Amino acid sequence: MKKPYQSNWFSGLLALLFALLLFFNANSSVNISNMDSGSQVYDEMLYNIPVQLNYDQDKYFVSGYEERVNVHLSSANRIQLNLESNEDTRNFQVVADLTKTPLGTSEIQLRVKGLSTAVTAEVEPKTITVTMEKKVTKSFDVEAQLPESIESEGYKVEKIAISPKTVKITTGEETAKAITRVIAPLSNVKQSVDAIKQTVNVQALDSKGQILSIENPAPQVKVVVDLTLPSKEVGLTISPTGSPPSGVEHYVFNLSEQKVEIRGTKSVLDIIDTIELPVDVSNIKSSTKQKIKIPTNADYIVSPEEIEVTINPVFAGTNNSSSETNGQSTTTSYSSQALPTSVPSSEKPASSSSTSSSSSTSSIESTAEDEIDNGSSSVPAN
Template identity: 30%
Template sequence: MDRLLNNPWIMKIIALLLALMLYLSVSIDNQDTNTILGTSKSSGTGTETITNVPVEVFYDQDNMIISGVPDTVNVTLEGSKSALQQEKLKQDLEVYVDLNNYGLGEHQVELQHRNISDRLDVKIDPQVVTVSIENQQSQEFPVEASFDKNQVKKGYKAGSAQISPETVTVTGAKSQLSQVAYVKALVELDNVSKDVNEQAEVVAFDKNLNKLDVAIEPEVVNVTIPIENRSKKVPISLEQTGTLGEGIEITDLSLDKDEVTVIGEKDVLDSISSIDNIPVDVTGISKTSEVKVDVPVPEGADSVQPKQVTVSVNVKKLDEEEEEETDAEETSVAEEEKDGKKSFESLSVSLNGQNSKYKYEILSPKNGAVRVDLSGPQQQLRNVTRSDIGISANVARLTPGEFSVPISLTVPSGIEGTLSTKTLRVKVSERNPSDEEEQNPSEPPEEGGNNNPDEPSDPSDNTGSNEEDEGNVENNASNEESGSSSAN
């Protein structure tokens, strides 16, 4: 081993190998380094776009009005990823424009930025803007309330709004103030039925209702909107029209609603007390059925609710009527008493509010009589008589024609009553002079009296008459005595 190491050729070869290895090692390291550096440079840069960055404007706010500067811009940053990451963490990027050294008029101004690292490239979109600088002016404008009248509950109406204060001060450039066409207090309504009182934002608009960027003082006002009730419930009545087929008779016309709501102005509503004589065409009806009838809108009113009502038309064939009627059913009331129940047959319906100019004929129920079914404590029912039951129909508002009128029932406290029919069919007609004479017949002249007032009375005639009268009295007395004795 020592001999090999002492051989100069062996040492030269070893030295050559070591030099070769060192060369290869350095060459490989340089290639790796270049590859690594190239990749780092490529992957270590990037871009970042920040949107909606607010723009700050510096100017004489007391005397100048600025327009043309956008509220926000987009900023694109480009540079190393580490610098971008740092900028994200800072979040103090600012974009601004300084107009303090600019005069009145229009100017092309470049937007500036600050608080951004010098290692980043910055692009602002837009970079240059056209700015208008004008003197600031103020002017007073009246305020009007703006709201949707259709957002008021049906049957109600929004009155005139009251605003406090009634005027506001609008501040802006002269060109802006010249565009102001409306200054409105915006009020939101949602199916309201009572007075509205709220704070409303004030906004200025041009003639095309575009919002103007001006200052308004005060920014809100108090708005009061009175909500008026424009509805009234009134009763309705029917009038039968058309012709029924032979052998058919209507026993009852009844409504699903006794009242409707009329919508209109107050003075019109005050003049409306009912809607009468709604025509019901019964032509072609041969069996009990339901008919939809339009409710007419009274003159001067806006509308009625509901617009239609349902009429139940009850009919029967004449050959199916019950023919077995006893004298007892016509002249007396049959009472049926069961456990907790009691019925009264053939109770007459009285007509209230009759007008002396009219005649009233009850078409149905037959004979103007109904059955009443009572229920309640049995002991209390035993004491109930027909005189304790009140059955009536109000005909005060009826005019000539045929009508269905609701029947009212009154029973003692603690007792429940049910009518065999809820409506009365009545015919109203004008009285003839002959009817009035029958109602108030003239008195004939007294026997033995003087029929001619122009001729004086004859005392002798009176004497004879008196004697005859005395004779008649005596005869009547004797007849009464004989009648009494025969009765005994």
Template identity: 30%
Template sequence: MDKLMNSHWVMRVIALFMALMLYASVNIESAPSVNQPSTPLSQSPTADKATVTEVPVVTYFDQENLVVTGVTESVNVNLEGATSSLTKARQLRDFEVYADLTKLSIGTHRVKLKIKNLSEDLKASITPSVITVTIEEKVTKDFQVEVDFLNEDKLEEGYTPDQPIVNPNSIRVTASKELIDRISSVKAAVNLENAEETVNRESRITIYDSDGNILPVEVEPTVVDVTVPIKSPSKSLPFKIIREGELKKGLSISSIEPDPKEITVFGPMDVLDKLEFIDGVTVDLSKINKDTVIEVAVPIPEGIKKINPEKLKINVDVDEQEEKAFTDQEIKAVGLSEAKNLEFIEPETGTQDVKIYGASNVIKDIKSSDIELYINLSDLSDGEHEVDVEVNGPQNITWSLENEKVKVKISSAS
């Protein structure tokens, strides 16, 4: 044993063993315990930083009775902490930046923004962190809605907008008294470009101050229905009544009175300028055997948008037929060239008798001069010709002639 202790190699081995034991003991004592608090975030190898931008600011106050202005819409939030928590916060944005105004009085205040629902292992700072807000009493007032016409200059020629109809015609504005007092107009806009008939639109309400600036106020409703009648060019026209069929034998028309006596037509100016009257209003006499009122549709001329009225009422009065005779009525010639001579062969006198038929009140005042007999000699060459005798006379009569045709001779002047 003494020999071993006196051996230099043995002593060296023992010394080395003791040194190793001491080293192990020191490292075991300095090793972190599993129950020790974690290393501060600033010293943690997994700590990180990030900024979450445009985080909305939530305000808490008595929204039923108060109005708050000056609250910034969004802020930036600077976060620092464990990477996993930081990543989650950035992706979910499940924390809230808010201003608690519940205990503040009416007036202007500087308020520090706060944050909640943030993970405990994250630190945060808000930019800006303080805002200036104004708390005012909420005021509600009704305003009439005006209509702005857009592109009115792009309507077709002659078309003009009439008084617009807004439903509802007033809206309710809620805001601070200061904003309410600044309201100059409440408007709904309607585009009239190329409009040719009534325009129906849903239009959003916009609130303006006297300088034309849009005011941020609460509006109810936010959208209204607007109807704008478009007045198109128009023209009042007479119309021609076409008689079809014949009355029952022994009856004559005493009077035909339409109501109204003119039709208003609507359409483009270039179409209206060409119209002088409306044709095609038809009355079927074969269906009339007594005084009656009939309703007749008015035909719409080509190119016309609409007419007013679309139907006419026509009062037709009938009476027992009476007869009146006129003798030796002169037969006039029309359409004869000045270089031609005319000779009546049959009848030689160039006259004939005519009978007219009609209601008593119609024929009683008709004179001989009111009845015109004529023959049309246009485009006839020299020689003898049989031509039809035609009659012109007042309305609501019929007639019969002694001879329907006459024989004439045309010759060139010598």
């Protein structure tokens, strides 16, 4: 039979073993948890990162390569990743070492330089194709390249001035041999302009019209092109506005000009056949002359800018036979005392007003001015 003190010693030892087992098990769980929480990796994709080329720029000219690439960054350190992702705090560069690259076309490996050791990077694409040539500078005459709209819209080119007329182009030796033209490409212009004035970068073209690589920025030239706009003559119609006085049956309008010249692009001229002149006849009881400005807008130019209109009222009950006085005669009759406001010529009824440039109008109607002079005008009494 065991003694009591031996039994207590065994129980204490067993309890100590269980305590140690629980302690190491708990610490192991904590360490595993800490390792899991510390293994999180953050990612960031950066786009359009410039590629830096290392080569002798005084001796060689490089072309044909991708100037910008994408970079995928990853790190367990979020703060460091943010620093490299931000353009203002970024330390790394994507570089291509061309110091040992031979003349001609080669494929070059890209690498990341200056990146924090806490961050890893993967470049997309991993390589670029470059063409290396000996650097040369030659002089070329410049010619203006007009936009296609100049011809299609009917413009006539009067004069082209380019300053400077000759420029120096820096490029590769083989590329320079392929240059057949150096142009100053002009952009489209607004309608109804009579001159183009633009400062543009020149472009070098080969025999097929393809753009060749030259030093950037390219030389600039100032181009001035004097143009003559297409023109045509259009008729004038009267669009009376306002309210005539009591007793006026209609008006006869005599225009100092029967037609005017408009200048603009072909597409604008094709849709204009007549121009309406708004004439206010409010309170006109006797022959009146008005200078009317020809309506226009930014799409076309009109000449002359204004004409003189003689407004002759014809009262109810007077003789309608008359002779045309001067210029174009237009008679407008009304069924009521109120006149409509100006209506576009395409929407006006044909009976609202008529314009005639022949003597047929003079054989039918007379002006109120002639009637008053002959004493034949009669005004209804109130």
